[in-house]
Amino acid sequence: MSLREKKAEKKKKEIIQSALSIIAEKGYHATTMEDVAAKLLMTKGSVYYYFKDKQDLLFKSQKMLLEQSIQNIEEIMSKELPIIEKLQKVMVVHIEFLITERTGFAMGARPDQFFAGDQLQEIISLRQKYSHCIDKLIAQGIESGYFNKVDTKIVRNIILGAMNYVIEWYSSDGSKDKNELAKSISDYLLRILIN
Amino acid sequence: MSLREKKAEKKKKEIIQSALSIIAEKGYHATTMEDVAAKLLMTKGSVYYYFKDKQDLLFKSQKMLLEQSIQNIEEIMSKELPIIEKLQKVMVVHIEFLITERTGFAMGARPDQFFAGDQLQEIISLRQKYSHCIDKLIAQGIESGYFNKVDTKIVRNIILGAMNYVIEWYSSDGSKDKNELAKSISDYLLRILIN
Amino acid sequence: MSLREKKAEKKKKEIIQSALSIIAEKGYHATTMEDVAAKLLMTKGSVYYYFKDKQDLLFKSQKMLLEQSIQNIEEIMSKELPIIEKLQKVMVVHIEFLITERTGFAMGARPDQFFAGDQLQEIISLRQKYSHCIDKLIAQGIESGYFNKVDTKIVRNIILGAMNYVIEWYSSDGSKDKNELAKSISDYLLRILIN
Amino acid sequence: MSLREKKAEKKKKEIIQSALSIIAEKGYHATTMEDVAAKLLMTKGSVYYYFKDKQDLLFKSQKMLLEQSIQNIEEIMSKELPIIEKLQKVMVVHIEFLITERTGFAMGARPDQFFAGDQLQEIISLRQKYSHCIDKLIAQGIESGYFNKVDTKIVRNIILGAMNYVIEWYSSDGSKDKNELAKSISDYLLRILIN
DNA sequence: GATGAATGAGGCTTCATTCAT
DNA sequence: GATGAATGAAGCCTCATTCAT
Incomplete structure (x- = not known):
């Protein structure tokens, strides 16, 4: 796995962690992609670069x-x-x-x-x-x-x-x-x- | 409690039952007022007569x-x-x-x-x-x-x-x-x- | 057909006319639901009351x-x-x-x-x-x-x-x-x- | 025209051909820069090197x-x-x-x-x-x-x-x-x- | 030259809520 | 009491575009 790919993999995990913690707090439906992104100081668009959809x-x-x-x-x-x-x-x-x-x-x-x-x-x-x-x-x-x-x-x-x-x-x-x-x-x- | 009030009370309970069963199935956020009303062959508007909001x-x-x-x-x-x-x-x-x-x-x-x-x-x-x-x-x-x-x-x-x-x-x-x-x-x- | 239904039917036709004229001008993809609604002084939401989606x-x-x-x-x-x-x-x-x-x-x-x-x-x-x-x-x-x-x-x-x-x-x-x-x-x- | 320029010119034509064929199939608005690039096994970014914008x-x-x-x-x-x-x-x-x-x-x-x-x-x-x-x-x-x-x-x-x-x-x-x-x-x- | 990554504006859609009739 | 209709806020998602490397 190249350095690039490793970084991407790491980012994905960060996003997952962010999602997980917000879902744990608010529940899935109340969790917005905005929330997930904001927690990592990202924009919604970036999350969609790594994941197809919610x-x-x-x-x-x-x-x-x-x-x-x-x-x-x-x-x-x-x-x-x-x-x-x-x-x-x-x-x-x-x-x-x-x-x-x-x-x-x-x-x-x-x-x-x-x-x-x-x-x-x-x-x-x-x-x-x-x-x-x-x-x-x-x-x-x-x-x-x-x-x-x-x-x-x-x-x-x-x-x-x-x-x-x-x-x-x-x-x-x-x-x-x-x-x-x-x-x-x-x-x-x-x-x-x-x- | 007047007859009118009793009727209203009964209606409220029906609505609650409807809400309860749909929430049990889909979860709160995925449950719409439409769903709740439709199950009782009512319209959304009517539900709001009995309950302030969701x-x-x-x-x-x-x-x-x-x-x-x-x-x-x-x-x-x-x-x-x-x-x-x-x-x-x-x-x-x-x-x-x-x-x-x-x-x-x-x-x-x-x-x-x-x-x-x-x-x-x-x-x-x-x-x-x-x-x-x-x-x-x-x-x-x-x-x-x-x-x-x-x-x-x-x-x-x-x-x-x-x-x-x-x-x-x-x-x-x-x-x-x-x-x-x-x-x-x-x-x-x-x-x-x-x- | 009741008066209600007639009115609804008329509204649908108005919306279709609006859509048609804007599509004729801009093409389908460039036509937004906002455009269609605005032309009739409606809001997007209202259009969705009459039509499932674009x-x-x-x-x-x-x-x-x-x-x-x-x-x-x-x-x-x-x-x-x-x-x-x-x-x-x-x-x-x-x-x-x-x-x-x-x-x-x-x-x-x-x-x-x-x-x-x-x-x-x-x-x-x-x-x-x-x-x-x-x-x-x-x-x-x-x-x-x-x-x-x-x-x-x-x-x-x-x-x-x-x-x-x-x-x-x-x-x-x-x-x-x-x-x-x-x-x-x-x-x-x-x-x-x-x- | 230098060799370099000739190569660039050829690339441009390839991109145009790609764009043309996809536009013919899907229409302009439904055609994405991604589509155009992907057909040539390029990335979006590269297309922007040859063309200012869509x-x-x-x-x-x-x-x-x-x-x-x-x-x-x-x-x-x-x-x-x-x-x-x-x-x-x-x-x-x-x-x-x-x-x-x-x-x-x-x-x-x-x-x-x-x-x-x-x-x-x-x-x-x-x-x-x-x-x-x-x-x-x-x-x-x-x-x-x-x-x-x-x-x-x-x-x-x-x-x-x-x-x-x-x-x-x-x-x-x-x-x-x-x-x-x-x-x-x-x-x-x-x-x-x-x- | 090329690309992976990020961005943000814009469009679609849903739905709680309101209200005139 | 009931309802058809309308509204607008909010959320999902796409995509043209930019830019550092």
Whole structure:
């Protein structure tokens, strides 16, 4: 990749970051291309040099978030760790990632409200990939006898729901820091599976 | 209340229902006054006879939803039931209400994205009232020794997050009916508190 | 049709007239919705109340023009007139209509530059209907021995081309009035067919 | 002219050809500088090295077309040929040129829609030069008794209109080749002048 | 000479809102 | 009470044009 291309790639990421943070704050529909550009001291026109349209920007940003999440989870899954610690780590990283990126949009919102056609398929597919990782961990835990026998799908969704909800209430609760909070939540959620 | 007023009140509720269902499907910003009116075979102009503006319609609809939820929870709290059963019933009713109304908006979204000033205060206040009920149940459970000692705030938010997330994935999971599903979820969530 | 509907229909026609005259002057792409509205002392928004979008306005206006032309030609064809006089009348009316409406767009421009899909089909179909009328007249003239044997398609297109070109040069030639000019042109064109 | 200048001149012609072909297909306003550049595997920026702006490119391209047409017609006029054959050859070459270049734009569209000021003057002047040639041929034919007495201006415009219209319908009529078609059309048009 | 990047004006379109009837 | 009609602000997007490298 040439220097030019690297710069362009960097710019794209900046724009995505800008979009992500404003979408997290205002929601997708209330976010204007003007907002996204202004935050980077650019003009609207420039954003359109890098992204075809608003939908394209949304799609790319969500894709990036999901791919990062998947990378996070796969990295943990490839480690040699006891199943319990593994699942907990997955949860902690998920929550920390959410809080850092200030957006639960990628995992939280109904994708069919924002995507259609091929984009929808791709987003759904990425989400499923992520979900499957969690399912696998739960299944492994059950098999190995460390976890209670549970309905995997339901418990996975309880976990996802509880985690994604964090960004709705985190800011107003300053008593614990990010990491402590993530630990706490994951501890509580593990109780569904253990004992 | 005169007959005329009753009729108007009924109409208002119809409009709110229409708004609620479309917002649940498309999101607030993507919902137009036209949509809301068309669903009732009305014209936009008529809606403005009953509601000052779109924001007013949103506010009233969310308020209604929250007040209904609070009524639901208070009704249960006033009953003579063992604490465990009480909390479970609260959860079951919450989930069923969500699925029936097809909207987790009221409890799920960050209110400051949609409200400001007095409206925001009122919405927050209603939400807190609801949250406090759950907190109270948890606290009672702990005091009476039926529940483990937990951080009330965190566990309450785990419960809310897990429950509100249901509408994101319910439709795609037809294996259980509404009530069964609600039971399952509440069972799992109770494990956080019991043993 | 109610009074309301009549008024709306009238308004639509006014807008179409406005669009037609500006398109005739500037061309389609250079014509803005602002222009069309301003000419009628309306705002852009109002135009959108009557027409879905710019393309819709273009389509409806061209359709109207073509339908009017077809009505003109069919009216003449249904009369009891010698074939020569019939064809001449068709030409005269065509030219006068063109000059009056100040637009040769409908018959002159390549439709695939402006329409696609169903709209294109409909426009082509209307044009063909018009062309077929002329073809029929030519064929009848040949059959009855009043016209020379010619390639109908080519001669029809010569006639159409010559007539439609009038609006490109009419204004700069004030020596003859509309009707005289139309007569002259049709006389000359008939020489292709007679003797 | 230096080698460098020659190269630049060649490039300019390539760009003009590209512009011409796209304008013929889409119309001027729908043609973007991007389109013109892309067809030559250039970037927009490069086009601006050779042409001041889009208007300049349009002007130069139309001028080139007109000058070529004038050269064509003057070449024929300077030949020793019977007047009838001369006019016919003019028509045939005109039609073939049109079909080859796929654009009737230069002769067909109202110049005041696209040009103003000095450019408009120059374009009009070139067109007149072309028109005058045809007028002269008609006048000579009349004088020499080979042609009927006709209103020169009107007949010239009939001829131009009929010829320029060819590009609107040629492609859909594959039965005759370019040259045959041009012959046919000119034969028919000559009937206006002869006998 | 060429180009990637940026700009800004302008046009299309949507939609909450108003109001006369 | 209801509605057809109108409005205007705001947002999306395109594209001619410029310019540093």
